Each structure stands twice: as C-alpha cells, then as structure tokens.
Amino acid sequence: MDTMSRRTLPTTKDVARLAGVSAATVSYVLNGRRQRSNTISAETRQRVLDAVTTLGYVPNQIGRSLRLQRTERVSLILPRIGVPVNDVLIRDIQRVADQHGYTVMISVVDTPERERHMLNQLKRRLADGAIIVHGTWAEEDFAELVQAGLPLVVQRNHVTAEGFDVVQTTEAETCYEAVSYLLCKGHRRIAFLGHFENLPSRLEHYDRFTSYLQALKDHNIAIDERLICAGATTRNDAYQSALDLLRLQEPPSAIFAASDIAAVSAIWAAHSIGLRIPEDLALIGAGNIPEGEITDPPITTVGPADLDFTAIADLLFSRLANPEQEGRVYQLQWQLILRASA
C-alpha cells in the first residue's frame, strides 16, 4: 500500500530472499520442473509459496520471454473492424489459444503505414506467431516474416504457401454461381455493390468482382460501368451507394453485393424509396452473416456453410509446434445459400 511498492515490483530474487532460498528454487516451485530429478521438499515449497503471496509476486513476462525465447502470445491481424465474420474468427482463435495457454492480441491494420509498423513489430518478436487476414500486404512482407522465423498463417486466396500456411475460400466459383443464378432468373441489369479499398494487392484478385465480370461476360451481357459501385465500405456508405444505383435512369433489377453488410444497407435503401424485394429488386449478398437471417426479406447469400474457423487457429498452433513444416493450403468451402431476397 505504500508508494514504494508501486515503484519496484517484487522479483524472484525478493521472493528467494524472503523464503531463504535461491532464485532458482523459486523458479522450480513456480514452474514445476519437468525433466531431470529436480524436486522440492514440501516444506521449502510452502515457504516459497508463502513468500509469493506475502509479496504479491507475479512473474515478469518480459524476463521470462527473453529467457525462453517465446512470448506465449499470438497475433491476429485484421484489415478492418466491424465486420461480423471477424467476430467469429476472433471467438474461434481465442478458444483454441486458451487451450494452449496463449494470449491473443488483436491488431487492426488498415493503412500501409500501420502495415509497415506491424511488420516491424512482428519481426521484433511481438508474438510467437501470427494470423494475417486479407489486407493490402505484399507477398514480400510474408516472405520477410518467414525469413525472420515467424510461424504464419495467411488468409488470402491468391498467394502461394511458401514457408507459411494459407487459408483460401472457394468464393470465386460460388460468386460466379450467384451471379449466374440472377442471370438465369432473367436479370440483365445486375449491379455490383462493393468497395475497392483495402484490397488484396491487385484488382484481379478481388474474386467477388472478377466473378461478377466473368459471369456477365459468359452470358454475353455488356458491362455497364454505371452499375459498378465501389463505395460500400461502411454500412452508411453502402446505403448511399445503393441509393445512387436505384435512382439511375435505368436502375438495376438486381444487385450483387460484395458483403452482407452492403446487402442489408441495400435493403434499407430499397425500402426508403418504396421498392419491394425481391419483386422490384433482387439481391444477393456475400459472407453469410447471421444478420442475413433476420432481415426482411432474409438475404440470399454466398459464404461458408457453417461459421467455424477453428481450423485456421489449428493451423497456426500446429505450425507453432513444428515450425519447419511445409506450407499448407486449407480450403474454406463456400456455397450459395438461397433465402428470400433473390
């Protein structure tokens, strides 16, 4: 309670002195020796534990990390926050990390500057391993991290698993299927509602968009640039963009939204000008977020059939246990989920 104790936290040495043993013994007691025949008498053990509680000693993780060459933390790097699918990812990684006694540290990395900063932090051993989701990272960045010996899992479709693991989705085919579905229903003016910021490096890797283009092309529909909308970053931006689309002289009869959030916003936009869905406007989203089940109407969407990303976390911890293994590719199967909006 005195102000002095706030200045200097107790160390193993303090505990050792109070218990009348050496610092090593304290460590043995607290970390339970595993190898060798190093055991501690019950009496000494108790003296140490008493000293620990008396002093309120807590081991310093930094000293421990330096000695063990291991932080017991994993880093989860997200390109943006407020995307429901990331909530699930966080939940699943958290759960697996708990089981391994690891702490998860989440970082939102949404600008090139922050990317550079985080790249540096990771090379400085901020964590023992990292899961990087999408973002504008260059492939060289991943190579640098591998070079630095950091166990790494990258969720991105167009990247080669060289020294790290890659999580991919089959969204290219499924999005193609979704747009084809709209075409088969007779729609000829189909809008694309997405955002072109924070893309995985190149536009041609933006599967949801290229699939849209390809499907139209394969059905001999000319691309109308006025129907391609890039402003759907936030819910409110998506709302405005959808409104702009629907107010065109020749408005679309269907919208393929690159995210379910954008699709929900499109519903609000349609409602606000008296359009009915799907009668006046067909709508397909992407991502299969739970929210899509409670909208009016529920949203037809493409996305992972069940929202469980445990496998991604498992990849990282398996690599943590065996860092030298070859890069693996894990496929997340997407599917078209028909509901009422299209």
Next chain:
Amino acid sequence: MDTMSRRTLPTTKDVARLAGVSAATVSYVLNGRRQRSNTISAETRQRVLDAVTTLGYVPNQIGRSLRLQRTERVSLILPRIGVPVNDVLIRDIQRVADQHGYTVMISVVDTPERERHMLNQLKRRLADGAIIVHGTWAEEDFAELVQAGLPLVVQRNHVTAEGFDVVQTTEAETCYEAVSYLLCKGHRRIAFLGHFENLPSRLEHYDRFTSYLQALKDHNIAIDERLICAGATTRNDAYQSALDLLRLQEPPSAIFAASDIAAVSAIWAAHSIGLRIPEDLALIGAGNIPEGEITDPPITTVGPADLDFTAIADLLFSRLANPEQEGRVYQLQWQLILRASA
C-alpha cells in the same frame, strides 16, 4: 535464405562485429543519443547502418523492453466484439497511439476466466498501460492493477477513480429522458429490450435499465415483467426477443432498446409481422450508431452527440507520462437524438 538464418536472428553483437565496432556504438546509432556529448562519426554511422541492412537486423523488442522497463504497447480491453461503438473507440485510440509511437493490442475479455487471465497478463507487464471498457471486472481488480503500478483508464459509470482515470457517460439521465419522452407521448406499455449478461458487476449499475424502471415508477406505471426482456445479446437474439414481445397477448406500444443494434433488430421483427413504426410501435435505441440513420425509419436514440473518443486515449497517455497523478473523471455527454422511430 539458408535455413540457419531462420534459427538465429542477428543481434546487436552481430551488427557490431560486421561493422567493426562495439555493440554500444550500434545502440547509439540506432537510438540517437540524447544526453551527454556522445556523437558518432558519419563514417562509423554509415558502416553500422550498412551492417544493419546487410544482416536484416531488427532490434529485439523483448530485450529492449527488459532493459527499458517499458513495452511501448498499450492494451485495450473490450467486453465483446461486434459492437459498432467499439469500432470508433479502436480507431481513436489507434490514432493517438500512433502519434506516441505505441502499439495497440486489443483483447476481447468476455468471461470471468479470461478476465482473470488478462488481469494476470497485465500484472506481468504485458503492456505499459490499459484501457478497460465495462465488463464484469470487480473494483478490486482495478485496485490490484494500480497496486502493480499499471497506468489505467476504466470506462464505467459506477466506479471511483482511485489511482486511475474513469470515463463516465451521462446515460442515466438521458435514458430517463428517453423513457419519459415515450410516456409523454401517451405510451403506457413500454418494453425494455436489453441483456443482463456481461454487466458492470451489479444490476443496479445498469443505468439503461434502472432509468427505465425509475421513469415508469415516477409516472406511476406498474412494472410488467413480461415487458422486460433480457435476451438481446446478439442481433439475432434481439430479433427473437423482440418478436416474443410483439406477440404477447397485450403487446407493448413502445420499446426502449438498450442498444441500437437491438433497436434495428426490433425494426426487422416489427416488419416481419406487418407492424409499422412509429404508428404501431414506437422505438428508441441507445448508442447513436451511424447505422441508425439509414434504417427505415431512422432510429430515435440516446447516445454521445458526436462519436469521438480521442479524449479517452489522451487520458491514458497523459497518465503514462505522469503515472502518479490523481485519478480523474471524464464525462461523456449523452443526449436524446430525435429521429423518426418515436
């Protein structure tokens, strides 16, 4: 590129050897000496920098932290993810941290077990300071962290700023005003749509709820427990709960939702059974999230007038610079924001 280099990262010593200087000189060059008259010749400086790039040397943050007794990280602890207001908080804290050269690590702490784990991590010097938002933390936990010398900012209404800073809102009065507003409009059956999990320790500290109760009481309206709904944790749960409310034999004519997310879900629920808002059902939310402006109708809500939480981050960094200062209280002004839903 050889496998050896993945085993052992270069250290200051390696850089020193290659540059033909001592490790100290490397540190001088990289950290730019401030005190004393220690300067390095341009020539030596260049040799060191060359060696750094040749080896791809990156200072090890763990060694640095141990030496400096400072991690150059701050911890942001959230009780749950997927709440839009936290997106704003993250953005603002991130920005301020960038300016100070600090890294933000976000943690989702949503169970008592994770709370205990994180309490320990913080005492182990996971970060130099922390911002803790709501959650079920006990006041003793904060005292422990203060005792451990951790600069701390807590966002919670009912807590005394003893050795740390507190961010409070005026939501108690504003929520009272909101419910009173409904009562003045003639509503007598007003439902409460909230969630009783993850509460700040005690139910009587759940301002949004107590204000609801108090307003009814002051207007001599008997509490009808069937109108008090505790299941609105996620969007989908809130939807179900709202549906249950609206299907009661004597359904409410108004709903006060403890979050805007719950309010949006209530709109969907109302739509799905053909109720119009505000004609058939009045609705007030809480939190003032941007999404409330694009719903149909836009949501009348209570919340901070402008979404800027820079001040919270400033509190932490000011305390980081001056750890011994008295605990301060910062008030976040809430207000009733009238839109079309009530």
Next chain:
DNA sequence: CTGTTAGCGCGTTCAG
C-alpha cells in the same frame, strides 16, 4: 534436494 552460474538481447555508465 538445493544453490551457483551463466546468458537470453538490449541500452547505458564509465573509463579510456
């Protein structure tokens, strides 16, 4: 069964 010693990587004091 327990104490001594060494060193993880870094930044800094002090003597040259």
Next chain:
DNA sequence: CTGAACGCGCTAACAG
C-alpha cells in the same frame, strides 16, 4: 569518439 562491463528478470545446466 569508442569499447568493456553491467544488469534488467528469468530459467536451464551443472555442482554440490
């Protein structure tokens, strides 16, 4: 202007 030496807190190897 530079280098040798020290210590941050912890744990593994080795003595005793």
